[in-house]
Amino acid sequence: MSGTDRPAPCGEVIDLEIRCLPDTRMLAPVRAMATAIAAQQGFSPDQIDQIEMAVDEACANVVRHAYRHLGISPDLSDEERAAIHAAVSEGTAGDCTIRLRVSLAEDRLVFQVIDNGIGIDKTPPGVARVEEFVERGGGGGLGMLIIRNYMDEVTYDQPEGQGTILTMTKYLGNPEPTA
Amino acid sequence: MSGTDRPAPCGEVIDLEIRCLPDTRMLAPVRAMATAIAAQQGFSPDQIDQIEMAVDEACANVVRHAYRHLGISPDLSDEERAAIHAAVSEGTAGDCTIRLRVSLAEDRLVFQVIDNGIGIDKTPPGVARVEEFVERGGGGGLGMLIIRNYMDEVTYDQPEGQGTILTMTKYLGNPEPTA
Amino acid sequence: MKNYDLTIHEAQDGESFRRVDVIGCLDSHTVVSFEKALHGLLDQSVNSVMIDLSELSYISSAGISALMGLTHRLRKASGELVLLSPTDKVYRVFRTLGFTNIFKIVDSEAEAEGIFSPS
Amino acid sequence: MKNYDLTIHEAQDGESFRRVDVIGCLDSHTVVSFEKALHGLLDQSVNSVMIDLSELSYISSAGISALMGLTHRLRKASGELVLLSPTDKVYRVFRTLGFTNIFKIVDSEAEAEGIFSPS
């Protein structure tokens, strides 16, 4: 049993799991899947948009950060991308994937985004406030803020030397977030 | 390595894999994912619809047929569904899932739908012609015909006692199917 | 955003058929409740039904099978099932599979009237 | 169906700004070519740009970051970036995150003109 095969959060059934290469071309399909599940579970259009964005940000972070020691980033040329795909499929780049687990419950949706990458610092990363981001003229750091704003519960886990597990929960019928 | 962990078709990189419970509520999210991938790969709107339907039929067949020995079917009550979810998650129902693998290539998309169920008879199942279906007034058997009509290459595999592997390929820029 | 919804309209005075609207997707999941509702309607000796498909965004073989079954049952009772204004996407599925000659498909209620009460 | 497309309109005689249309999604994937194209434009000493967002169906933090970077760069060159008619969905993201006071967002080209060539 590999490190990331840890059980679902207590009491939840993993209804669906996606595993894909850390390639930004996977983001649109993953968003489509997440919004379809959210719609089916009865979330409001606004909530569906929030879930879409939080899931996107979490998966994009895996491509952007988790595997940078392997040279993986969003702005690869087609040739670089092909080389990394080959390395991953031949196993020479390790189990380098984005894993998204979805659990459906009566009153909520739980998404877990799991990677085997470099892990996240203990200090909450990214910008604390939008003003900070504006002052430095962009340059990233907004993703975590969006995830924390748009989801009701957000936790990070770092199982020993095994990358990151980001768990995000959205409750049905919760009030709108305020930034 | 379990039986269904067999390698991808030769020369293909598995870019994305979905594993989910054999629950018809998963069909809409899986369709959304498949159509988003197809759109991104540059398939025409008509081809995207065909891919959507073929993937849906293949996954629906897993829910409808593959695990009928375990009592799984599309028309379960919420209680029955919950009981099956519990049995699957506790492992008492075996590795009973729908697995969808997607491989992207320059000129084509390959979908594999894999189950661990009862398997398919050697004789091609379903109706051979729509007339047959009409004469008996519906009652199923159209799914395979749709898959064969809408995808360019379709093969069934039955690894020893391990359910079914359905491989469907759609080429970019192929002419429209004729029924 | 709704994935599936069904409305069975009340019988109107002088109307020769019952009208049903189905919106969203008719797939292996939603067809279960669709069939239950429609067969419930037919059990009330309704034998002329028009289903409005103008907001049906998706149909799979399970949905086609349900429509075929309803057509069969209604024709045996000397009635008819009429499908009103399918979306382009659904019509294309009917056409590629050869169902446009089998189902009665109309573009307007007036046309449906003509089928249910031929003059 | 197109996931992303960008059009940089030719400079028009007498026009005080360059017009850019972006359609589809601006996410971590598509933003790479978006930024390349826009910074290429700015390198030609263009310092007033209006981006039409009326067909942008999705934006992520990567897209917002790109727009913020462009705004910053243009303002330093005494220019401006104006965003025309964002879709409701994109506007809502700007609003919940507090960007409606930071970006210059307009509803019409006339309004953009007023910003680029104040009388």
Ligand SMILES: Nc1ncnc2c1ncn2[C@@H]1O[C@H](COP(=O)(O)OP(=O)(O)O)[C@@H](O)[C@H]1O
């Ligand atoms: N899955 C991950 N693995 C490693 N580091 C991560 C991961 N997700 C986020 N981070 C770290 O958190 C920081 C903040 O992330 P975020 O707020 O999304 O901003 P950005 O991605 O634009 O830098 C990142 O810069 C990165 O250092």
Ligand SMILES: Nc1ncnc2c1ncn2[C@@H]1O[C@H](COP(=O)(O)OP(=O)(O)O)[C@@H](O)[C@H]1O
């Ligand atoms: N994954 C599967 N596992 C077992 N049997 C299957 C599977 N897929 C299809 N079949 C068999 O093939 C037959 C034809 O399938 P199909 O044409 O989709 O029609 P239908 O599902 O309406 O019966 C099914 O009735 C079933 O016996």
